[in-house]
Amino acid sequence: MASPFTDLDRPPLSPRSLERALVTPGALWSRIDVRAETASTNADVAAAAVKGDPEGLVVVAEQQTAGRGRRDRQWTSPARAGLTLSVLLRPGRADAERNWPTLQTGAFAWLPLLAGVALREAVERVAEVDASLKWPNDLLVDGGKCAGILAEAIGDAVVIGIGLNVSTRAEELPETTGLPATSLRVAGAAVTDRDPLLRALLRGLASWYAGWREAGGDAEMSGLLAAYRRGCATIGRQVRVLLPAGETLTGEATDVDGDGRLVVRTADGEQHRVSAGDVLHVR
Structure with missing residues (x-):
């Protein structure tokens, strides 16, 4: 495997610094697992969900070899050119310490939209580009698809996968049958450092998730519905x-x-x- 430092525009993520920043007492995230390569972060987290791992696991891949989106479409990206991650949430399980009730599976449909809201906010704040959401699972920048979200329910758990093109160059973008693919770099983003983008995304995701759980899965009461409507280009x-x-x-x-x-x-x-x-x- 090539050294992760061969492309200086794409430095590797630091698992230790991410853990120090995000895995703190009372935080949602319990473990940040950064892997040099894996077939699919969603498959990895799904296996952890079946095994009984607690809520809060984050798996990030520097390179994903068999990533997929909705309808089993392939999701490809050069090594360290994007953020490719999946998180484990258990909305179907009560959390007595946080006073979160058990949610019915019907409410789980909001989780990919919740992830979209958090992703849009992180991209706009850190990368300083205008972004919008295409229902139900795409992030648009400059009219192109910059990210996709895939959520899978497994019992009381939901695995949310996110793939964001960050420093992908124009000639590296995949051919698409729908909207053209783009990246933060192609869109002229002020920041293409994946570390602050990932931190902002995970903090925003945790914040929106906590509000939604506290509201018993009510998207309107938690403010999630209004935030999604504001950012939805559809x-x-x-x-x-x-x-x-x-x-x-x-x-x-x-x-x-x-x-x-x-x-x-x-x-x-x-x-x-x-x-x-x-x-x-x-x-």
């Missing part, structure tokens, strides 16, 4: 939605509701509430 757009069963829905995306569903008004005026699907912004 609301107000004409969209074409490919539904899981293969049907297509076309209309105006008018809202995201309290259950995290996209509300689409078709030409006949009927409102459809979409809980899962691939969305294309028509204009």
Whole structure:
């Protein structure tokens, strides 16, 4: 394996400094595991969830060899060019110390949207670029896809995977069938240092998650619904939605509701509430 210091624009992350900063008394994060290479951080954390590991595990890969997004699409990135991580949360388990109740699985649908809110805030604050969210799981910068989010429920646990293109050069970006891929570097970000980006993301994710758990999974009460609506580029757009069963829905995306569903008004005026699907912004 090549030395992680061969590309000085892409220094390796420091597990020790990340642990010191993020694994503190009372913090959500219990362990930061930085791996030089792994097939899939989501698969690694899913295995830990099945084994019974507690909430708060974070696995970060400097290079991922078999990453995937929604519908099993491949997610690729050069070594240390992006942030590739997965976290273990257990919203289906009560936490007496924090006074968090057990949440029903119906509330879990908010977790990828919650991660999107935290990611958008971290990118805007640290990288100083304008970012928006494409329902349900993409971060857009300059009209291109800069990050993707994948959440998987495993019993009382949810594994959230995030892949963010940070210092990826234009010629390294993958070909896509939908929106063009981009990176913070290509978008002219003020900061492409992954360390402060990762710290801001994990702190924001922990903060939003705590508020959501304290509100019993109520996205409106916790402020999560309003934050998502503010950052969502899909609301107000004409969209074409490919539904899981293969049907297509076309209309105006008018809202995201309290259950995290996209509300689409078709030409006949009927409102459809979409809980899962691939969305294309028509204009």
